[in-house]
Amino acid sequence: MTDIIIIGGGPAGVSAALTAKNRGKSVKIISNSAELSNLWKAKSVENYPGLPNASGAELMMTFRKQLEDAGIEIVSGRALNALSMGTSFSVSVGQDYFECKAIILTTGIVQQSTYPGxxxxxxxxxxxxxxxxxxxxxxxxxxxxxxxxxxxxxxxxxxxxxxxxxxxxxxxxxxxxxxxxxxxxxxxxxxxxxxxxxxxxxRSTIAPNSFLTGLGTDNGHIISDGAMKTTVDGVFAAGDCTGRPYQVARAVGQGNTAALSASEYLDKK
Ligand SMILES: Cc1cc2nc3c(=O)[nH]c(=O)nc-3n(C[C@H](O)[C@H](O)[C@H](O)COP(=O)(O)OP(=O)(O)OC[C@H]3O[C@@H](n4cnc5c(N)ncnc54)[C@H](O)[C@@H]3O)c2cc1C
The missing domain is CATH 3.50.50.60 (FAD/NAD(P)-binding domain)
Incomplete structure (x- = not known):
């Protein structure tokens, strides 16, 4: 069983994965293609340190390459839902299921509200x-x-x-x-x-409240505290899915915090 599954492979998810790996946790990212990250659409990103004048697509490719070099597995696909099994979770992707001890949600902005019914x-x-x-x-x-x-x-x-x-x-x-x-x-x-x-x-994304029972949301954003804990024990969130401002640096910082919190949660188990 994987220690931490991260759902979403944008800046927040990449940052969370690298930190979780550094903390000695086994980690897997489940994500749509890099082109579906919001960052991919940015012509140029001027306010992210270290990589001046890069386009969003170039930044994303650099992030993904770093994941690959770190040997972090990316499962390509759309995560449909997660079920709590008591002390673990089961995440479904198409007809496949992946088990883990903790989840970090880094799914970006989900703009669509659900239809009546x-x-x-x-x-x-x-x-x-x-x-x-x-x-x-x-x-x-x-x-x-x-x-x-x-x-x-x-x-x-x-x-x-x-x-x-x-x-x-x-x-x-x-x-x-x-x-x-x-x-x-x-x-x-x-x-x-x-x-x-x-x-x-x-859709290419799933509304958070359809994704996991008990996951609190506010105006479509996942409710989280300063440690990036959500309303469900063992589930953390980071990046645009937690609210504004929608910025790469914030997503990366929150991804880091979420991974540290998830690692601490697993160490205490
Ligand atoms: C045109 C434009 C310009 C921008 N310019 C800047 C800028 O100059 N500076 C700046 O700091 N920020 C900028 N941003 C904002 C920045 O792109 C976002 O803040 C950042 O990408 C957020 O990262 P994230 O990881 O939270 O989400 P995202 O980058 O959106 O990544 C989320 C990923 O998760 C995937 N996903 C979602 N649901 C699922 C699911 N159920 N299963 C599998 N995968 C899923 C998505 O497809 C996506 O690949 C810009 C955004 C846009 C649109």
Whole structure:
């Protein structure tokens, strides 16, 4: 079992991983590609010490190279959720599960709020993963709200296993609502009702409160204290996901603190 799993491979996650490794902990990062870090979009970063005139992409590649040189494993993919197993956690990525003793969340800004009905029907017709749950809807009608790069191929996968797919890209509808009784019965998209048995909402990030039961949030940010502890024992957070200002130096500093706190937590166990 890994000591610490870090979710998100931006500046905060990289910093946390390097410090945790320095503290003698086994560590794994689960992350989307580097291009999905907010830093990648910065044309030039003028206020991060030591690497003047670097573009965001160059900074990210330097950070990732440092991880590689340190021998830190990066699992490529989107972490879907984490389950507390008492003294450990299980993190799911597609159909794979990874176990760890502590988690550091460094997922960056999650801009999307959830749709009405999304939380209520999560696991009862609403899914974030076609590969994991597609088979449950074989021969049935499903809607796919495609908001990430893989959404179209995920929709094609659902078709290939026999689902009848109603696909919504970013332009087809703007407003969604999910209705049902025990399970999902309909998706309302821009006031048009579609009778469906399942709804796949495919984003590149997962809202923190859908990710882990008991994780406190405030306005979409993960609540954390000065030691970067969250409201869940054994779970820490760092970087843009904890609030403003959204800055690389802050993310790196918080990543460092979160890793030290997580290491201390494990040493006391
Ligand atoms: C255009 C632009 C210019 C900027 N310029 C500057 C600047 O000049 N100076 C400065 O200090 N800051 C700047 N910033 C802000 C800076 O980029 C962020 O503060 C910094 O990237 C935050 O780091 P982070 O690690 O918290 O999050 P991010 O860099 O966003 O990294 C989070 C990573 O986690 C991944 N992730 C999220 N959820 C999951 C999941 N469920 N499973 C797997 N992976 C997941 C994301 O895809 C992403 O790769 C700029 C931002 C932008 C957009």
């Amino acid at each position: 999304e939380q209520e029907f999560l696991g009862r017709g609403v899914s974030y993963c076609a590969t994991c749950d597609g088979m449950l809807f074989r021969g049935k009608k499903v809607a796919v709200i495609g908001l990430n790069e893989e959404a179209e191929s995920e929709a094609n996968f659902l078709r290939s296993i026999g689902c009848i797919v109603e696909y919504f890209d970013k332009n087809r509808a703007k407003k969604f609502e999910i209705k049902g009784e025990e399970t999902v019965a309909a998706l309302i998209a821009d006031d048009v009702v579609y009778q469906v048995d399942g709804i796949f909402i495919l």
